[in-house]
Amino acid sequence: MNEKRTLTHDQKYKLKIKLKRLSSKAFDKQYKKKKAACQATYRRNKEQKRLNEQAIASVMPTDGRKTEGNRRRRSTINKLRTENMKLQAKISVLQKQVKKLNLLVQKTNESSSPETPPTSPTKLFVSNVSPAAKKRATMRIMDKRENFARGTVSNIRQKFGINISKQYTPSSTMPSQLEETIRDFMCRDDVSKLCPGKNKQINHHQIRYRLNHLTVLHQQFELETKMDIDYHTFRHYVPSFIIKPKVDDWGACLCIICLNPQLKFDKLNQLKSTKPIPKQLLKSMSVDLNEVLNHQESTKQLKDALHQLKHEKFTLTYAEWKKVKLSTSSSAVSKKVSSVASMEDFIKQFSVEVDNLEHHLHRIHQQFKAAKQAKLDAQQSDDIATMQVD
Known part of the structure; x- marks a missing residue:
């Protein structure tokens, strides 16, 4: 339902004039003539007012008032600046006097106070207890330290000078x-x-x-x-x-099974500075391959890393020991040569060498364990004899 719009008196008047102008051309012509006369009168009055203001402004002496105001302003600013400088100088003098008084008070306190602060009765009593009794009391407290509240150990150390923390100091500085x-x-x-x-x-x-x-x-x-x-x-x-010597320090090959895997492992460690994947896979491993193979977890981690590196698409240039037939020798000799291979072939060869090295180290450990057990058996039984051949 549409609501009726309420019109003001002015709106009703304007609407009435508009309808009357539409219905009568004579009234419209008379209205326009009257409106034009009103606007001309308004413009004429406005222009006359502007001319009157300019005439009055040209007659009034404003320049002298501005000059006088600027002079008073400069005088006031100079006066405030002078007072500020005097106050700063006075503050500086007072600060020097306060500093002298503080030094005088400090010297007076030092001369009147004793050279050493008084010792508390508790510390005096503890310091006069025999060392044996003090040690027994400390050991009894150490046995109960697990039941103490947090901060008790530090409070005892600060108040009595007794450290009841576990101390792992050697009884002697001489080597064992x-x-x-x-x-x-x-x-x-x-x-x-x-x-x-x-x-x-x-x-x-x-x-x-x-x-x-x-x-x-x-x-x-x-x-x-x-x-x-x-x-x-x-x-x-x-x-x-x-x-442990670096593999490059050996002028001759002592054991291909041991040196070649370490050479390849060193090459992978060098790739950590240029390739992000080897750095991520090998960052927590030791650089010594023997230390890696000495633990089952690190060995499994290495083999998993090699399995992931197998899919990388780039070539490697690496050094390794090989049996080479020379014209000056009747049999093959070991010689360090440079090889180029894809990452997949490199990982396959390295995986085989890691397995061989793992079995090699396992056999050596078993041999030493068997020899050790044989020595023990020979000491316990007269029917067993051992012989070591170097």
Whole structure:
């Protein structure tokens, strides 16, 4: 339903005039003439008003007032600037006086206070307890430290000066018998050899190169010394100047089964700086292939990475040891040569060599374990004899 629109008085008047102009031409002509006269009068009055304002403005002396205002303004600003500078100078003098008074108060306190602060009665009592009683009390507290609330250990250390945390300090700074035995074993000429060049040193000792994998040397050490130690303990006590040689340092091939896989593994590690996929797959692995093959988890991780790298489409140039027939020799000799292969062929060959190296290391470990067990059996039974052939 349409609602009626309410019109104002002006709207009704305009609508009435509009209808009257449409119905009467004489009225329309008279309305236009009257409207034009009103507009002409408005324009004439507006122009006259503008002319009057210009005439009045030209007669009034405004320039003198502006000059006087600018002068008073500059005078006020200069006065405020002078007062500000005086206040800053006064503040500077007061700050110097405060600094002198603080120094004087500090000197007075130092002269009146004792040289050392007073010791609390609790610390004084604890410090006068016998060392044996103090040690017994500390051990009893250490036995109950698991039940203490958080922050109790640090509070005891701060208040009494007693550290009840577990301390793993050696009883002596002298090297242990085990460390000396491992050091003597690793420095033998059949276990390691001196590096050419006296300037190649670590901790003021000339570098020695290991002649075998560290896991194999661990088995050999247990067999010869009849000592059962963990591999990580053995590796911890190996001297720092006895290191594994780089495969490029050997002038002759000692074992193709051991050196060729390490050469290929080093090549894959070099690709980590240029290829994103090898970097992602091999970033958490050791650079020593023997350390990788010493654990089942890392061995499985390496084989899975090789399976993924097999599908990469690029070629590799790498070095490896091969049996080569020379004219100067009647039999084939080992020689390091450069080879070029696709990534798929490279991974296939490397996978086979990794399996061979894994079986090779397993056989060596089993041989040492069998020899060790045979020695133990010979000590327990008179019917068994052992003989070592080098």
